[in-house]
Amino acid sequence: MKNILAEIVAHKKIEVAARKEERSEEVLRQSSAFNRQPFSLREFLQRPDKTGIIAEFKRRSPSKGLINGEATVEAVTGAYCRYGASGLSVLTDEQYFGGSSADLIAARSINQIPILRKDFVIDEYQILEAKAIGADVILLIAECLEAAEVARLAKFADSLGLEVLLEVHSEPQLEKITAHTHLVGVNNRDLITFKVDFNRSCELAPKIPADKVKVAESGISDPAAIVTLKQAGFQGFLIGECFMKESDPAYAFEQFVTTLNALQQKI
Numbered sequence: 001m002k003n004i005l006a007e008i009v010a011h012k013k014i015e016v017a018a019r020k021e022e023r024s025e026e027v028l029r030q031s032s033a034f035n036r037q038p039f040s041l042r043e044f045l046q047r048p049d050k051t052g053i054i055a056e057f058k059r060r061s062p063s064k065g066l067i068n069g070e071a072t073v074e075a076v077t078g079a080y081c082r083y084g085a086s087g088l089s090v091l092t093d094e095q096y097f098g099g100s101s102a103d104l105i106a107a108r109s110i111n112q113i114p115i116l117r118k119d120f121v122i123d124e125y126q127i128l129e130a131k132a133i134g135a136d137v138i139l140l141i142a143e144c145l146e147a148a149e150v151a152r153l154a155k156f157a158d159s160l161g162l163e164v165l166l167e168v169h170s171e172p173q174l175e176k177i178t179a180h181t182h183l184v185g186v187n188n189r190d191l192i193t194f195k196v197d198f199n200r201s202c203e204l205a206p207k208i209p210a211d212k213v214k215v216a217e218s219g220i221s222d223p224a225a226i227v228t229l230k231q232a233g234f235q236g237f238l239i240g241e242c243f244m245k246e247s248d249p250a251y252a253f254e255q256f257v258t259t260l261n262a263l264q265q266k267i
């Protein structure tokens with residue numbers, strides 16, 4: 001089986017090396033967004049006036065191919081924000097997801113909620129980029145980083161005031177959690193086989209340290225799943241395809257939230 005994650009990481013190393021040649025760290029540090037005070041995703045996920053949903057803008061993916069080639073980042077993320085998203089996730093990987101830094105910059109310019117830079121971070125330079133384009137949170141994927149790399153990158157992000165979402169898929173990966181990991185995401189999608197197992201989140205939840213905010217990721221398409229995941233201790237729900245696959249992702253999000261609110265009123 002083709003290991004897409006290994007392929008993405010190999011490509012990322014080449015991309016990052018090229019970008020370092022184009023723009024120095026000094027230039028990134030001079031960006032106007034670099035000195036803004038980031039929003040805290042941890043805090044937004046605990047606000048009762050929000051849904052707990054981290055709504056993702058994702059044009060395509062290795063598992064699904066093209067998801068939405070028409071949607072604009074401004075219309076979609078603006079609606080996500082208006083209808084109660086606790087945070088936004090914006091893909092910035094171009095090669096495999098059709099995203100870009102420009103997408104995140106556009107989302108930042110119109111939304112006042114935390115934004116996760118959704119990418120494959122392997123180098124401090126990408127964390128400086130995240131800060132320079134106005135992100136508040138970075139993703140570290142345990143599957144593609146050694147424990148020492150997670151520790152080093154998380155500490156660096158934390159030193160810049162960015163929060164760290166560490167994504168895990170199996171119990172041994174929980175050992176990579178450090179003091180600089182603010183949120184732990186359980187990816188229900190196996191990034192090698194693409195198989196989605198919704199039970200993965202519920203199995204790992206009790207094993208995540210109590211001081212970390214728990215985020216369930218991938219394959220969530222039913223508001224009832226959020227009720228179940230909340231009962232399992234999750235406060236964040238990263239959802240992309242369920243909204244982006246629709247011709248009107250904004251409407252899909254609004255309908256999802258309406259159903260979720262109705263379900264929660266019955267409990």
Ligand SMILES: O=C(O)c1ccccc1NCC(=O)[C@H](O)[C@H](O)COP(=O)(O)O
Pocket residue numbers: 004005056058061062063064187189191194217218219220238239240241242
């Ligand atoms: O989605 C993929 O195909 C994929 C492949 C390789 C690495 C990462 C991948 N996806 C990233 C994600 O985990 C999702 O974008 C995110 O959790 C949202 O999932 P979904 O709601 O299922 O779109």
